[in-house]
Amino acid sequence: MTTPLEISSVFAPGHETVLRVEDAATGLTGFIAVHSTALGPAAGGLRMRPYASTDAAIEDVLRLSRGMTYKNAAAGLPLGGGKAVIMGDPAEIKSPELLRAFARAINTLDGKYWTAEDMGMTPADMTILAEETRFVAGLPDGKFASGDPSPITARGIFQSIRTTARHRFGSADLTGRTVAVQGLGHVGAHLCRMLHEAGAKLIVADLDTARVAQAVAEFGAQPADATGILREKADILAPCAIGGILNESTIDGLQVAAICGGANNQLATDEDGKLLHARGILYAPDFVVNAGGIINVATEILEIGARDAFVDEKLAALDTTLDRILTRAAQRGCSPNDVATEIVDEILAPKAA
Ligand code: NAD
Numbered sequence: 001m002t003t004p005l006e007i008s009s010v011f012a013p014g015h016e017t018v019l020r021v022e023d024a025a026t027g028l029t030g031f032i033a034v035h036s037t038a039l040g041p042a043a044g045g046l047r048m049r050p051y052a053s054t055d056a057a058i059e060d061v062l063r064l065s066r067g068m069t070y071k072n073a074a075a076g077l078p079l080g081g082g083k084a085v086i087m088g089d090p091a092e093i094k095s096p097e098l099l100r101a102f103a104r105a106i107n108t109l110d111g112k113y114w115t116a117e118d119m120g121m122t123p124a125d126m127t128i129l130a131e132e133t134r135f136v137a138g139l140p141d142g143k144f145a146s147g148d149p150s151p152i153t154a155r156g157i158f159q160s161i162r163t164t165a166r167h168r169f170g171s172a173d174l175t176g177r178t179v180a181v182q183g184l185g186h187v188g189a190h191l192c193r194m195l196h197e198a199g200a201k202l203i204v205a206d207l208d209t210a211r212v213a214q215a216v217a218e219f220g221a222q223p224a225d226a227t228g229i230l231r232e233k234a235d236i237l238a239p240c241a242i243g244g245i246l247n248e249s250t251i252d253g254l255q256v257a258a259i260c261g262g263a264n265n266q267l268a269t270d271e272d273g274k275l276l277h278a279r280g281i282l283y284a285p286d287f288v289v290n291a292g293g294i295i296n297v298a299t300e301i302l303e304i305g306a307r308d309a310f311v312d313e314k315l316a317a318l319d320t321t322l323d324r325i326l327t328r329a330a331q332r333g334c335s336p337n338d339v340a341t342e343i344v345d346e347i348l349a350p351k352a353a
Helices: 054-074 096-107 123-130 150-169 186-197 209-219 270-278 292-301 307-332 336-352
Strands: 006-009 017-023 028-036 046-049 080-087 178-182 201-205 236-239
Touching: 017 054, 017 096, 028 054, 028 096, 046 054, 054 080, 054 292, 054 336, 080 096, 096 123, 150 186, 150 236, 150 292, 150 307, 178 186, 186 201, 186 209, 186 236, 201 209, 270 336, 292 307, 307 336
Parallel strands: 046 080, 178 201, 178 236
Antiparallel strands: 006 017, 017 028, 028 080
16 A cells, blocks of 8 residues: 655745655655756756754755756756755665655656755665656666766866866866865765876865775875865865855865866855955856766666767767856956856746746
């Protein structure tokens, strides 16, 4: 017998649909936010974490789903922006029944929202969701399964670092440039390898000291502590761990000429983009730079047969978009983050009209 679900609407101006999903039998409380379907079905991952309150979970899902609209549009994908969150510690309450209940809630949106892996979720969890819904990507196997997105994410960041370097230093050549990488997880580790092979010198930090030790051994990287890395002298900072690290208390201490990395929501607020600009630090907007992952996931949602060609084409287009953003920002003397937001608004405006 299937569990009865309670699904209700959450009032969220600016979003198309936000659902609250509850299932007493499995302890499920979650939210699905569809920010925009102007460009296509909303796509964005499912995150599970122990939020401090319902308000905190709603705030996260609204912010993340809006971010996906911007990321997907900037990447030239025929996808809108959406995201889902489940409240609770995955280690404590995640169960196949809970996931199946959530999948049934996804079905009520009739394909307006596609989910995938995010924090607290694994490919195996996606397989469980797929037992109930077809609107799921990031599956470990299947005809269009797209696998681990992080190598593609790292490729996108690497090419963006080169483009950022060209704008900031006049050359994309990274030989001898120092790059400080915060976070050596899925994305950071791949990125470090590419940077090392391109001749860059690395300064690295992670809360996991084993990952730092590995980067020191493999790439001759200089270790730094997890927060201290934001004060290291380097040409480029590549944040690849958590969001919100560029804020009014950290920006003053930065000793880099440019920032380009994979972490989502690096700026605590849009104002911090302006602060970076005022300090003369060139910031490559994260939602443009880190779209390789969703490009990879898109091959699964859109059932792209010629996967590698699609990824190559979209990554090349991403590079052109970043170049346009940095060029326009330089011409206007403003923050690239503001220009990137403006460019996406231009893409969305005719569709939303
Ligand atoms: P991950 O969990 O594999 O790695 C994150 C790493 O950061 C871990 O090694 C962790 O120990 C470290 N870390 C956490 N907090 C830290 C801190 N305060 N200081 C230093 N290190 C810290 O995650 P990932 O998949 O590599 O993703 C990294 C970032 O990139 C995240 O913000 C993620 O949202 C974003 N992102 C990832 C992808 C992808 O394809 N995986 C795509 C787009 C964006």
